[in-house]
Amino acid sequence: MLQLYVLGPAFGLPSIDAECNAAVALLKSHFGPxxxxxxxxxxxxxxxxxPYLRSDDNRTLHGYGAIFEYLSTxxxxxxxxxxxxxxxxxxxxxxxxxxAPTLLSISLYVSSxxxxxxxxxxxxxxxxxxxxxILPPRRRAAARALTDHLGVSSIDVDNVHEDSxxxxxxxxxxxxxxxxxxxxxxxxxxLLPRKDTVRSLLQRPEHAAIFKxxxxxxxxxxxxxxxxxxxxxxxxxxxxxxxDCLAYGFLALMLYPAVPQAWLAKTMREKHGGLVRFVExxxxxxGLGTKAEDVLDLANCVTRDDILGRRKAKSMQLPWCPPxxxxxxxxxxxxxxxxxEQIPYLKSPPTIMPLHSIRQPVWQRxxxxxxxxxxxxxxxxxxxxxxxGLSVWPRGEQVQIFGRKRxxxxxxxxAALSGIGLLGQQAARDSAYHQQVDLEASPVNVxxxxxxxxxx
Amino acid sequence: MPKDDIxxxxxxxxxxxxxPAATWSQQQQSSIFRIPPPLKRVFDKFPLVQYGENELPLxxxxxKDQHVLHVFTTLEDAKKGRPSFNPGCLKWQxxxxxxxxxxxxxxxxxxxxxxxxxxxxxxAAQAKESSTIPDAVPSNKLRKWATTQTSKATEESEDxxxxxxxxxxxxxxxxxxxxxxxxxxxxxxxxHKLYVAPCSSTLPVQLAIYHQLRDAAESELCxxxxxxxxxxEDIIRDARSAFSAxxxxxxxxxxxxxxxxxxxxxxxxxxxxxxxxxxxxPWGSNGLATQIAQHQNLVNHRNRVLDQYF
Numbered sequence: 179m180l181q182l183y184v185l186g187p188a189f190g191l192p193s194i195d196a197e198c199n200a201a202v203a204l205l206k207s208h209f210g211p212x213x214x215x216x217x218x219x220x221x222x223x224x225x226x227x228x229p230y231l232r233s234d235d236n237r238t239l240h241g242y243g244a245i246f247e248y249l250s251t252x253x254x255x256x257x258x259x260x261x262x263x264x265x266x267x268x269x270x271x272x273x274x275x276x277x278a279p280t281l282l283s284i285s286l287y288v289s290s291x292x293x294x295x296x297x298x299x300x301x302x303x304x305x306x307x308x309x310x311x312i313l314p315p316r317r318r319a320a321a322r323a324l325t326d327h328l329g330v331s332s333i334d335v336d337n338v339h340e341d342s343x344x345x346x347x348x349x350x351x352x353x354x355x356x357x358x359x360x361x362x363x364x365x366x367x368x369l370l371p372r373k374d375t376v377r378s379l380l381q382r383p384e385h386a387a388i389f390k391x392x393x394x395x396x397x398x399x400x401x402x403x404x405x406x407x408x409x410x411x412x413x414x415x416x417x418x419x420x421x422d423c424l425a426y427g428f429l430a431l432m433l434y435p436a437v438p439q440a441w442l443a444k445t446m447r448e449k450h451g452g453l454v455r456f457v458e459x460x461x462x463x464x465g466l467g468t469k470a471e472d473v474l475d476l477a478n479c480v481t482r483d484d485i486l487g488r489r490k491a492k493s494m495q496l497p498w499c500p501p502x503x504x505x506x507x508x509x510x511x512x513x514x515x516x517x518x519e520q521i522p523y524l525k526s527p528p529t530i531m532p533l534h535s536i537r538q539p540v541w542q543r544x545x546x547x548x549x550x551x552x553x554x555x556x557x558x559x560x561x562x563x564x565x566x567g568l569s570v571w572p573r574g575e576q577v578q579i580f581g582r583k584r585x586x587x588x589x590x591x592x593a594a595l596s597g598i599g600l601l602g603q604q605a606a607r608d609s610a611y612h613q614q615v616d617l618e619a620s621p622v623n624v625x626x627x628x629x630x631x632x633x634x
Numbered sequence: 635m636p637k638d639d640i641x642x643x644x645x646x647x648x649x650x651x652x653x654p655a656a657t658w659s660q661q662q663q664s665s666i667f668r669i670p671p672p673l674k675r676v677f678d679k680f681p682l683v684q685y686g687e688n689e690l691p692l693x694x695x696x697x698k699d700q701h702v703l704h705v706f707t708t709l710e711d712a713k714k715g716r717p718s719f720n721p722g723c724l725k726w727q728x729x730x731x732x733x734x735x736x737x738x739x740x741x742x743x744x745x746x747x748x749x750x751x752x753x754x755x756x757x758a759a760q761a762k763e764s765s766t767i768p769d770a771v772p773s774n775k776l777r778k779w780a781t782t783q784t785s786k787a788t789e790e791s792e793d794x795x796x797x798x799x800x801x802x803x804x805x806x807x808x809x810x811x812x813x814x815x816x817x818x819x820x821x822x823x824x825x826h827k828l829y830v831a832p833c834s835s836t837l838p839v840q841l842a843i844y845h846q847l848r849d850a851a852e853s854e855l856c857x858x859x860x861x862x863x864x865x866x867e868d869i870i871r872d873a874r875s876a877f878s879a880x881x882x883x884x885x886x887x888x889x890x891x892x893x894x895x896x897x898x899x900x901x902x903x904x905x906x907x908x909x910x911x912x913x914x915x916p917w918g919s920n921g922l923a924t925q926i927a928q929h930q931n932l933v934n935h936r937n938r939v940l941d942q943y944f
Contacts, residue, residue: 226863227864227865228860241868261882265883266795266798266879269802272798273798276801277801397797401797530852530855530864
């Protein structure tokens with residue numbers, strides 16, 4: 179039996195993640211109503227690429243692309259596409275992967291209103307308590323990094339440093355007076371009719387950014403709509419293919435979630451009805467509607483028959499399994515690992531998982547560890563040696579003579595040096611200068627100065 | 635005035651009227667702003683000497699009558715107008731060649747560019763003796779600029795699938811290129827030769843530059859992944875399917891989308907295929923070349939562009 183691990187259901191869709199949605203749609207279209215061949219397990223792991231599929235021979239395939247390739251190589255049904263269709267499928271897949279994540283990131287994660295009122299609550303229902311502090315903020319950070327170049331951060335109000343001037347009573351100001359002024363202003367603004375001018379509307383940050391966002395959305399929707407045209411599926415096939423499932427995964431998350439700033443769904447409904455109909459067609463045909471509560475209720479089931487019975491009772495159309503439950507040990511390790519990651523310089527860098535074993539030499543691979551280890555050994559060894567008396571800490575000369583003032587006091591070399599007249603002169607000049615400076619600077623010497631003046 | 639028990643400051647205020655005390659208080663007031671004598675002696679000599687403006691360095695470009703494209707290249711290659719070794723630059727070089735513009739190339743680095751990214755174009759001065767130098771054209775405005783300069787503008791295909799095939803180049807091929815060049819351990823010497831050695835000859839600086847390049851490539855590859863990991867297998871698979879899709883699109887045609895003239899898409903695909911197939915680059919490991927070699931029409935396309943436009 180194939181096991182598909184996804185992030186849990188939300189917004190009436192099988193998953194809160196686009197690629198997970200696509201993978202569910204793909205498996206559903208591949209196996210049809212036959213529920214015995216595969217099952218979906220909601221998971222909360224953030225360190226592996228989701229979705230992943232565990233096959234019968236215990237191989238794990240990470241990401242939609244790998245799952246799609248696995249299914250098309252193991253079954254003969256998918257190989258009916260012509261070479262042109264295959265090429266188009268590759269191109270559209272790449273197009274989706276280039277543009278759609280950016281839009282989804284902005285809509286669900288970067289926009290603070292949507293994040294706070296839709297995405298975050300959806301995650302809260304799904305995840306175990308500790309993952310709620312780790313996974314959503316991480317995805318939000320990744321989304322911000324992905325959309326950094328667009329400069330639409332103004333819709334991300336959390337990021338703006340709001341100066342709270344009224345909270346801190348400045349020094350030297352009368353706090354009561356300031357409070358009174360602020361109150362008077364508030365009252366006055368209540369008296370005036372509050373009207374949004376075009377200018378003030380445009381100046382609100384979410385509106386200014388929305389112009390840019392609409393342009394980005396058009397870049398994605400318009401070519402996709404043209405490619406779909408009046409066809410039922412993207413490649414003009416009778417059955418949905420892999421690329422249709424991927425398109426569904428992204429578009430459904432743009433269309434269905436009820437978010438406070440619904441500009442993305444609005445653009446789609448108003449201008450690209452063809453795409454909306456496509457998503458609804460896929461949704462109906464594959465029966466992908468999911469109630470999150472029903473899936474989470476499965477956690478109470480103990481036996482397999484229990485699960486099957488519950489599925490039937492709730493008339494679930496997908497082979498859901500109870501969510502993975504973290505053990506106490508797992509929670510503890512994840513939390514501590516995450517805490518360590520928060521320390522600067524200890525954050526794990528992005529990694530590329532190599533296909534073959536790494537061909538780098540050993541010393542290069544472990545260079546930081548080797549350097550750290552050497553430094554620590556040297557320090558510890560030095561400390562031990564000093565402590566036990568193996569080596570002696572330099573403490574200066576055995577006999578210390580105080581009051582050395584002239585070069586001659588410093589042995590033969592000093593005597594030789596004192597012979598150099600230039601140095602002596604220099605020293606004399608320096609000391610004279612210092613004396614002068616002292617005279618000018620020190621107020622105690624006032625009277626000396628005045629006497630001089632009097633003499634002149 | 636004799637020394638007494640009163641501290642100097644209070645005595646000063648008390649005897650403010652007397653002439654000696656007035657002298658003192660003047661000094662006290664001015665001393666806050668007075669420059670220390672050694673510094674004053676230096677400042678007295680200002681302005682020291684005003685030298686004339688330095689001449690531009692000998693290597694600076696003086697070709698004011700010709701458009702100059704700043705790209706990643708070597709001095710010898712620039713003289714012969716050979717292709718740049720950076721795909722982003724080569725794309726524009728090919729595009730400008732397609733549109734028949736006369737220009738010369740010059741080696742530069744990202745620090746030299748007004749936008750921070752190469753290539754950029756320094757257009758020729760309008761009049762021979764005019765002192766005003768036209769503003770540099772960054773790469774994102776290069777296309778618009780090219781259409782104003784020449785009547786023989788290249789036409790882009792109106793095909794519905796154009797955007798999706800273009801994304802194939804910018805997504806799959808670019809990622810595969812980044813991975814193969816910057817992150818594959820056996821190509822470290824090539825990166826060193828192309829990007830690190832021209833910047834500095836000091837070992838610590840070179841190491842730092844190399845690690846910066848690697849980190850930049852890594853974070854670029856992992857940007858779209860939430861889990862911060864990308865598997866090499868995915869990158870290679872995407873590149874393989876991208877090449878076969880492009881080969882299928884080209885078919886037996888001369889240019890992509892059966893255009894009569896090469897277009898932007900041809901330029902951007904040529905930028906990658908040429909560099910991957912270029913035998914003069916000392917690759918340590920070049921898996922992409924074996925992938926392209928399976929599609930003879932892509933190899934022919936590259937040779938066609940190279941023969942006709944370079």
